[in-house]
Amino acid sequence: MSNLEIGKRIRTLRTEKGLSREAFCGDEKELTVRQLGRIETGNNLPSLAKLDYIAGVLEIPISQLIDEGMIIVPKEYLKLKTKLIRQSIHGDEEKIRQREAIFEDIQEHFYDQLPEDEQIAVEVLQAIDDVYVSENSEFGEGLIEEYFEQLLLKTNYDTNDLLILHLYFLKCTLNAKPIDNVFENIYANILEQTNFSDANNIHLIQRVIVSIVLYHFNIEYYDLMPQTLSAVREIIDEIQDFALLPTVDFFEAKYYIHTNQNKDLALDYYNKAINGSKLLNDKSFRDRVIEEKNKDFP
Template sequence: MVTNIKVEIGKRIRSARLSKGLTQIDICDDESELTIRQLTRIENGQAMITLPKMMFLSEKIGIPIQDLVDTDKIEVPKRYLELKNKLIKSHTYGDEERIRQHESMFDEIYEKFYDNLPEEEQLLVEVLQVQLDVYSSKNSDFGLSLLDEYFHQILKKKHHSYNDLLIIDLYLFCCAVGLEDKTYFDDLSQKVLSYIDYSDFERIYLLEKILLSILVQIEPKKYLLYTKVFREITETTNHFQHKPAIYAFEAKYYLQVKKDIKKAIESYDKSIMFAKMLNDSVLVRNLEKEKLEDLSNLT
């Protein structure tokens, strides 16, 4: 059973660490790669170790990975990967039926897969769950505690993993809804442009989500700076899901900054057209409402 594998791996790591005379503090150092809490959970068999952490521990302890774990026995179920992909790449746009569908997917993950997932996958699920809870106005205390635990660890890093970007997106999202102050907002908003790696399609999609989180809370005069990068990304990856958002923010720029109603309407219409091409009736309805409200506020 996978649970026994977690316990066995934890025992091996703890035994190897102690045999080398190393404390958890010796291993974790500044906790930029692995926190003491994370190592404790791994050693106690409460969390399944991931490959990056295996490689880190192997180097810090000074023993081969195969002495710590049989990597062939660690598998992530295909159904879980399918659910995760849907949760990451589908937007609710505040629609109650879509929120219910997402909640149902989370229920299945927690019931069938969560306990036996690697720790990094568990964290990913928790972050996605928090975003849905905050969006649907549920208790957000857990989300804030997640940020407290991981966010400052991330700020110490020069290179960011997929989950690091998820935590950054959660921070930006919490800033947008007023749950976090914006102490690090400007710095992260500027740095995120340097994170772009066009060879990593999974990470580039997440960067698109981060750009959306930035756009919803910056001054209109800065919209084109980020939509330009956004457009370059979508042209490279052929991700058309976020095209409506790009045109919508450009419409707001032309309307609020340039006072060019004609160009604003053209951009709004392109935004709605792409939403229709995506066959997303909820998004179409939201954009049409937004267009009317923005134009009426101008008069």
């Protein structure tokens, strides 16, 4: 069954129930009108989560819409996606080239066969890299415009929500966007995320919190810095993955410098960040930390 056939069947069943797209999608928390439109016209293959929602509204089993075997996501793709999620680049040109090669591999071998949610994940991951490498906040603007409002309706975030949030805060950092109620609500929700069963999600929660820290530094807002950095450390201790520890130590050093609280502690954290990045063989980040340390301790 093709995407178009699936879409036609969903549209037929929806109209038979007398439901407009707006009524079908309700508050659009699970499915937006725009997303339903793309599914019904065959432009996107829905994920299992969206199919489950659609089947629930139609009051039929998923099997009446699609053979679930059609949307099994290839393991090879998932391995590449996981590497993109967990790898830090810190301006390392070799890692940037490696990631570009991964994106090319995904586009060539997997993208067209992926369900919509996975295609979005790839697009957001690419936009994050583009923003980070170019320092141009215009990348990914369309993704934010389309999906951010839907995200604001949620309190628990899935992988794509966290990717969108990571992109959002990177863009806010470059634009020096002031803190508002949107930020406060998201920040509170992020700190409440306690599900450690999904490894990619917990890594992304760390990335989002780190992007929040960058945002704080850029707008010179330090009130929540200790709480925020403590949240990352708790996750690191829980999952015993220390890849981001040098980054946290670096931010601790900058916090104590910027707030003029304790230069001895700042120097100690600088040295921890340098030694940690050396142990992780992250030369690019180590060199950056040394450069910042020399500026603050000439």
